[in-house]
Amino acid sequence: FSSLYSQIELNITQICLAKECSEDEIVEELLRLNEDPKVHGIYLHLPPASLTSRVLNTLKPEKDIDGISDLNMGRLVRGDLSKVFVPPRASAVLDLLEKHGEFLEKRNWISLYLISWAEDMDVPPTWFRPGAVVIRCEPTLATGIVEYIMINVVHSYSRWLQEQQYQPWHLRTLKLQPLMPVPSDIEISRAQKPKPVDQLAEQIGLLPEELEAYGRSKAKVQLSLLNRLHAQPDGKYVLVAGITPTPLGEGKSTVTIGLVQALSAHLKLNSFACLRQPSQGPTFGVKGGAAGGGYAQVIPMEEFNLHLTGDIHAITAANNLVAAAIDARILHESTQSDKALFSRLVPSVSGVRKFSPIQISRLRRLGINKTEPASLTPQEVHTFVRLDLDPSKITWQRVVDTNDRFLRKITVGQASTEKGLIRETGFDIAVASEIMAILALADSLEDMKNRLARMVVGTSRSGQPVTAEDLGVSGALAVLMKDAIKPTLMQTLEGTPVFVHAGPFANIAHGNSSVLADKLALKLVGRDGFVVTEAGFGADIGMEKFFNIKCRASGLRPNVVVLVATVRALKMHGGGPNVSAGTPLPKEYIDENVDLVAGGCYSNLRKQIQIAHLFGMPVVVALNVFRTDTQAEIDLVCQIAKECGASDAVPCYHWAQGGRGSIELAQAVNEAANTPSNFQFLYHLEMPIVEKIRVIAQKVYGAEDIELSPEAKAKIDYYNQQGYGSLPICMAKTHLSLSHMPDKKGAPTGFVLPIRDVRASIGAGFIYPLVGTMSTMPGLPTRPCFYDIDLDPVTEEITGLF
């Protein structure tokens, strides 16, 4: 019998209550233990008088080791247990263990909590078998009782196991009663009271211990979920991309949100939207928030658009710690001898010098396999202490999450304390930090930590890359980012779940939300559910990077592409006049004009569908309908889209109607997801960098060829030499045209794509060629959004956010 337990180690933590413990105190202790996920069972060893019904009722049945609460035994004296119960046959235990054998192998311990009133209980433990099961118990407990307890442990264990399994959803959606005319976004958001986030979490099968609430309406979800549900099959994976947009944006986020509202609230199919966290820059600048719009929004939208759970702030702090470390290191190296540097970097603590783990890692990369500081030769000390960063080759920029154009190009180090070590540098918007790209691509805490350590911040005077780990800062970065790696759970206006996680810039980085949010969501929705994720910019940029970079990093394979189009953008591609922010729309965009629409469909829309087909993906075109669109225009788009190879094409009315307005889209997506897709990457990683760039330029953008500047060529040679040649490519190109020329609409051909320069994000893991000049720091207009944003100090209501 005892050998059955050879797999299990039973940890019993014993707390002795003082004899005068009050009922209140016992109850409080039990409440704490009930909620402690590390305690699998509680055995109450208390004087009979303390076993009140309140105490017994407090004990969670699933943690009740000897079934005392199940059986309503009341004030039974524990010593008599053996007289009351006939211990179940050992074969029952055998059955249970066999059933859960696989699990037991993976998690070979059970933790029991023994609450004892005997303060001096220090009898020697009873060992069933050394190293196997340990039960620490009183000698007065007969073997029968111990056996009985063991069986209950296994029962309790199997109940716990059950709890760990995938739970079917029992989602209660929120009812929407859309008004006409559609009120402002913040008014709509405020009018809908979100479910408490712990209720939402419970409805979609999250365990309480997997949730970390941040206030009432948002919570971080722990990555341990991936372990718990590792055997659960993934749901369907849907990517929302768009045609080449006007500068006003064509509503990919609202389509994404409308689609999950339709799937979950109307078709009763589990679904999750995975969205990017927006930068505060645009929220206070020109664009406004990014929580969707109209009746397709994430709520509360002000929480979504402001600090959320602090991830971008954590990125800013981490990014700027690297920057401070770079300049401070240059200063200290410039003023100290090798010996002084070494004695400060490896200080003597109580007479002993020791390398830190980060330093040992650097030594190894330098080929110095020593761990004893005193054993380094002077040359090795020199190599170790001097990063010898070339100030003109520092690629690391500082960041703020503010549209602060005056920080685009600055000179730092002008105080006399910096001893003349001035240099030119600049700030990017925080979401352009490589750390944001890493957050979006990492698939575990460990992976994130390794990527952070690998980040290259510049080059030494001898041409060697210098990393965050060389600066000694990589551990601190991981510490700063330890909470940011957990996706944030929120909900749509109809109470369906949303993950908000990461928001890398879509030009110099890959513009897609996080791998981890998608992975968690794919487990949660279940086999027949849907995860809808969005790629930034047009499909030529965001979707291409989604496939070639994000899917490569995650190993996930999508099932359907939803391609968002608007009559407005199609008219522009069909030859309509210029569209720009802040000026009224020309009348071509307000009156019916089927010719312009057709022109746009046969050029840009067709080309974007073809791009998706390059990757073997079925495409559903979602026409985001505006008030001014006519039925003839709508019908025409849907007809031509299908002609051009779309599996389906449907109009969507989510902005005015919520999920109800996107039911047709949801049905089309459901259908397309059930047809087999044939996903393939566009290029092999082993292809030379230049070839990878050429394939994207020709096949995706429609270019005739590419043309590399001398800088670009030199950089490619350098990256090849450093061993970065097999990284994927992340093109930094305008989103306003398929080409590099923002004013070339439709589907331009015959152009040569100029590659001005090539850069690398080694931690994130991609090479990014620059096509033209990319601004990584937006500016504020004359009247930024913030003019209208206000807070009522009495009601605490926010106005002016959109």
Added chain:
Amino acid sequence: FSSLYSQIELNITQICLAKECSEDEIVEELLRLNEDPKVHGIYLHLPPASLTSRVLNTLKPEKDIDGISDLNMGRLVRGDLSKVFVPPRASAVLDLLEKHGEFLEKRNWISLYLISWAEDMDVPPTWFRPGAVVIRCEPTLATGIVEYIMINVVHSYSRWLQEQQYQPWHLRTLKLQPLMPVPSDIEISRAQKPKPVDQLAEQIGLLPEELEAYGRSKAKVQLSLLNRLHAQPDGKYVLVAGITPTPLGEGKSTVTIGLVQALSAHLKLNSFACLRQPSQGPTFGVKGGAAGGGYAQVIPMEEFNLHLTGDIHAITAANNLVAAAIDARILHESTQSDKALFSRLVPSVSGVRKFSPIQISRLRRLGINKTEPASLTPQEVHTFVRLDLDPSKITWQRVVDTNDRFLRKITVGQASTEKGLIRETGFDIAVASEIMAILALADSLEDMKNRLARMVVGTSRSGQPVTAEDLGVSGALAVLMKDAIKPTLMQTLEGTPVFVHAGPFANIAHGNSSVLADKLALKLVGRDGFVVTEAGFGADIGMEKFFNIKCRASGLRPNVVVLVATVRALKMHGGGPNVSAGTPLPKEYIDENVDLVAGGCYSNLRKQIQIAHLFGMPVVVALNVFRTDTQAEIDLVCQIAKECGASDAVPCYHWAQGGRGSIELAQAVNEAANTPSNFQFLYHLEMPIVEKIRVIAQKVYGAEDIELSPEAKAKIDYYNQQGYGSLPICMAKTHLSLSHMPDKKGAPTGFVLPIRDVRASIGAGFIYPLVGTMSTMPGLPTRPCFYDIDLDPVTEEITGLF
């Protein structure tokens, strides 16, 4: 009878459940309503079959309007209520109303929730009396029933009222088992499992709806608590200050934490510590964390030292939005005509131009009492649109929460897009932002918003101050800071409560934690409880500002000053050799030397006690004992301190023993708090600025006189002219000496204090004279703390924080 209700408005929100509602759905709705603080009563109007025992058990008794759950009526048909109950006499209602009359006057509404199964229930409402009580009910309900319901409403109301009253604490402390030798701070912190923060909150009388959890171990507390407990008398208010410290710090935070651990966990007196949130700069720089140390810590210390609940990040975002707005505005004014600026600042939306509230506020300050944009004269347009900021007189700096010395002095605007508008400026550490000082001094959301609007960012070319409101950014700032204004609840190693809130720089600002945290804590501890708050730097700086600035802003009056001293610092003041960070302590500090100790006591300690006496405060000297202190040294300090006028002087051993080591201090503080104090400010606000500075210099620092530079004189004239003359003074002076000369230890006399310059924080509300050069941006050393900070990606354990 009906006239009794003339004070109460009864809000009944009705929701109609569809007839096919499942038990699950009803229960879920009830769970939601149970927790909704705005719903005071729930009346279930459901078909008998739906009134299952599960439904009835779910309904919270205190929200149960007609007592259905109290009485276990089971499946009673509601129409029969009148047959079951004899309605109580009207006099009972009268009694209740009279008892709670005062409350009803203040909160003259009750909100009821009617859950009805009759979808078409739209009978006209029954009015008892227009404008008084409104009960919307079915015609089938007899008047007797309605009356009965009303009485139950009042009962329920009085129960709710009870809940709103002050709740005595039932704190369960955490047991400490200190080890010898004392392990590292992070090891001690990790070994103690904090209580879930909602348990802690409940134990100290917070209502669940007053708490916003951020993860499991920290939560923001809503300011509404101040309204709920406004009638509750404040507890005792204790300030922890210190003698002039060595550069290593003398442990004011650990004394503060040790003291509350002793008060709450050992003397069983309610107490709260109010601490400053530390900057991340020092955490990753030189000093390490600020959560206390040894067995007197706030836990989890890594949460305390890292992002906490994001307040400093919110300050950074708000501060830098102002900075971006300044430079962008200068750029736009430089490139646009008055007309173009006006048409952008007051854009035509659907053909209508309207001023925003922020703009109307600016117009009023300019003396233009118009609200119609078209009615402004060209001159008025010019005045309105042009802030005409003088780039050389911008006082607003950008901030980061990183020790980034290279940002001390920089040039911005060097990109070609900024059209040559380059200027010199700099970054401060985030906690030096005026917004941090405002957060610490504001006593409500409205007060904070007004202060943010008043902040002066620079001067126009014509010499007028330009404010955040002039930039149109003040509403957005309030929105960014709306959560930061709520104090964060955490706990000590012994499970006693701590507020962490605000951490303004102690030199250019006032260096004290927030007014709001102190106010909330003073209500929570109750009349006989203690709030222990800490002032930065030595008593000559932090304590002086606590009294003259913070107490003036809050209206609170302290009861006791605890003055922290160490044998180490006293030896330094007695003539011991130089103490500096990073070098070993000279042997005078390790071996017994009573002469040096006596010298320090009779100079610096005596002077600091006298300073507290200037304000009429009793002083308890807390000697923070180090391992190397001898009994003779300890006894000597205590003896001389009492000689010099301290009410008491005791050694403290909290670092090694936790609260148990500070019991003597707690007793001394309790005794001193019960002696009458005679608090007085050092100066009247109406005194001229120069006189206020002179009083501080002479009476507090011991200077002979002050000497103003020409710049300082000019600034004082300007501030007087602008009407800032009656603001309090916030001296920016070194903390390493009572004088302006860091190397003058003891109690220097006969010096003339030079005032190099004078600046003003108009939003925070003080004038700050600069004595010498103040660095507002620390630097990183050769081997910053971050070298040792690491994260185990599997266990998620952090190492290297201290």
